[in-house]
Amino acid sequence: MSRKEQIDQVATSLFRSRGFAATTMRDLALELGIEAGSLYSHIKSKEDILQRVCFKMADAFVAAFEQVQNKAVPASEKLQLAVAAHVRVLTQNPEAAGVFLNEWKHLSEPTLSKFSQMRHRYEEGFREIVREGIANGEFRVTDEKFVVLTLLSSLNWLHTWYKPEGKMNPDQIADYLSNLLLNGLLNTELHAQNA
Amino acid sequence: MSRKEQIDQVATSLFRSRGFAATTMRDLALELGIEAGSLYSHIKSKEDILQRVCFKMADAFVAAFEQVQNKAVPASEKLQLAVAAHVRVLTQNPEAAGVFLNEWKHLSEPTLSKFSQMRHRYEEGFREIVREGIANGEFRVTDEKFVVLTLLSSLNWLHTWYKPEGKMNPDQIADYLSNLLLNGLLNTELHAQNA
DNA sequence: CCTACCGATCGGTAGG
DNA sequence: CCTACCGATCGGTAGG
Numbered sequence: 290m291s292r293k294e295q296i297d298q299v300a301t302s303l304f305r306s307r308g309f310a311a312t313t314m315r316d317l318a319l320e321l322g323i324e325a326g327s328l329y330s331h332i333k334s335k336e337d338i339l340q341r342v343c344f345k346m347a348d349a350f351v352a353a354f355e356q357v358q359n360k361a362v363p364a365s366e367k368l369q370l371a372v373a374a375h376v377r378v379l380t381q382n383p384e385a386a387g388v389f390l391n392e393w394k395h396l397s398e399p400t401l402s403k404f405s406q407m408r409h410r411y412e413e414g415f416r417e418i419v420r421e422g423i424a425n426g427e428f429r430v431t432d433e434k435f436v437v438l439t440l441l442s443s444l445n446w447l448h449t450w451y452k453p454e455g456k457m458n459p460d461q462i463a464d465y466l467s468n469l470l471l472n473g474l475l476n477t478e479l480h481a482q483n484a
Numbered sequence: 485m486s487r488k489e490q491i492d493q494v495a496t497s498l499f500r501s502r503g504f505a506a507t508t509m510r511d512l513a514l515e516l517g518i519e520a521g522s523l524y525s526h527i528k529s530k531e532d533i534l535q536r537v538c539f540k541m542a543d544a545f546v547a548a549f550e551q552v553q554n555k556a557v558p559a560s561e562k563l564q565l566a567v568a569a570h571v572r573v574l575t576q577n578p579e580a581a582g583v584f585l586n587e588w589k590h591l592s593e594p595t596l597s598k599f600s601q602m603r604h605r606y607e608e609g610f611r612e613i614v615r616e617g618i619a620n621g622e623f624r625v626t627d628e629k630f631v632v633l634t635l636l637s638s639l640n641w642l643h644t645w646y647k648p649e650g651k652m653n654p655d656q657i658a659d660y661l662s663n664l665l666l667n668g669l670l671n672t673e674l675h676a677q678n679a
Numbered sequence: 680c681c682t683a684c685c686g687a688t689c690g691g692t693a694g695g
Numbered sequence: 696c697c698t699a700c701c702g703a704t705c706g707g708t709a710g711g
Contacts, residue, residue, distance in 0.1 A: 310505035314706060327680045430672050438645055439638045439664055446637030469634055473668025475560060477625050509690060522696045
C-alpha cells in the first residue's frame with residue numbers, strides 16, 4: 290500500500306469517527322507517525338482526501354448497481370439484487386461508507402455538484418425498478434419516491450452498527466434485509482443465521 | 485421568544501446544515517445581527533447550545549414513547565403507535581432532529597455518556613415491543629435487534645428529506661411508513677395521499 | 680520526511 | 696450588546 294493510500298485509509302477512519310471538520314491534519318499525521326507538514330508531499334489538501342473517499346464509494350455503488358440494472362428478471366427480484374449489491378458495498382467499506390454518507394457536505398464546488406448529481410442518478414435507478422414493479426402489478430404502493438427513500442434509509446444506517454466480526458456476514462444481512470423490506474415484519478419468515 | 489431561544493434556534497439550523505464543528509460563533513452571530521462576543525451574555529459555550537438541542541430532542545422522543553409503552557394492545561399495534569410517535573417528533577422538529585442524530589458525537593464527557601444511555605434505553609423500549617410480538621407469535625422474525633435497527637434506520641433518515649411544505653403531513657407519513665415496514669413493499673395497500 | 684514558520688481564524692473574555 | 700483583544704490552533708508552505 291502506498292503512503293498516499295495509507296493516508297487515505299487512516300483519514301477515512303478519523304473522518305468517520307470525529308467528522309471531517311473536527312479532524313485536524315495534525316491528528317492524521319500523529320496517527321501515521323509523521324509531522325503534519327510531511328502529509329503534503331503525498332496529498333494536495335485535506336479536501337483532496339475527502340474527494341477521493343467520496344468518489345471511490347460513489348463509483349463502487351454505481352458499478353454494483355449497473356451489474357443488476359438490466360437483468361431480465363421481475364422487478365421484485367431485481368430490487369432484491371440491487372439491495373444486496375448496495376449492502377455488499379456498504380459492509381465491505383463501512384468506514385468509507387460512513388464518510389460518503391455523512392461528510393460529503395464538506396465538499397466544495399464544483400465537486401459538490403458533481404457528487405450530488407451522481408447520487409441523484411443512483412437513487413433514480415432504484416426508483417425506476419420500483420416504478421417497473423408498480424406498473425406490472427408486483428408492488429401495490431403508488432409512490433416510488435417514498436418507497437425508495439425508506440428503502441435506502443434503512444440501508445444507509447447499516448454502517449453505524451455493522452461490525453465485520455458480527456454474527457452475520459454481508460450476504461446474510463443483504464438477504465435478511467431485503468426480505469424484511471419486501472415482505473414486512475408481519476410476513477417475514479427468514480431468521481437471523483447463527484443467532 | 486427569548487434571545488437565548490433565538491440563539492438556540494438559529495444555531496440548530498446552522499449545526500444541521502454545516503455540522504457543529506464547521507459552524508463558528510461568528511457565523512451564528514452574523515445570522516443574528518450581533519457581534520460574536522455578545523453571544524456569551526446569553527449562553528455559556530458553543531457546546532452548551534448543542535447540549536440543549538440534543539437533550540430537548542431526547543426528552544421529546546422518550547416522552548412520546550412513554551405514552552405508548554404501556555397500552556394494552558397487541559405488539560404490532562403498539563409498534564405502529566410507537567413508530568407514529570417517533571415520526572411525529574421527527575417531523576415537528578426536523579432541524580433539531582438532524583442535530584440530535586448526527587452531531588451528538590461532539591458532546592464531551594460526562595454529557596456524552598448520559599446522552600448515549602438515554603438513547604440506548606429508548607431503543608431498548610422498541611426492542612421490548614418486538615420481543616413481545618415474537619413471543620406471542622405476531623412477528624415471525626427471530627432477531628429483535630436487527631429488526632429495531634432496520635426500523636429506526638428508515639425513520640431516522642426522514643429528517644434528510646422531509647419538507648413541512650410537502651404533500652404528506654406527519655400523520656400520513658407515520659401511517660404510510662409503519663404500514664410499509666410492517667406489511668412490506670409486496671403487501672402494502674396504502675397509497676400516498678394527495679399524490 | 681523534518682524544521683520552522685506563515686496568515687487566518689477559532690472559542691471565549693474583560694471592561695464598559 | 697459592543698470594542699478590543701487573548702492564547703491556541705488551524706491548513707498549508709518554503710527550504711532543505
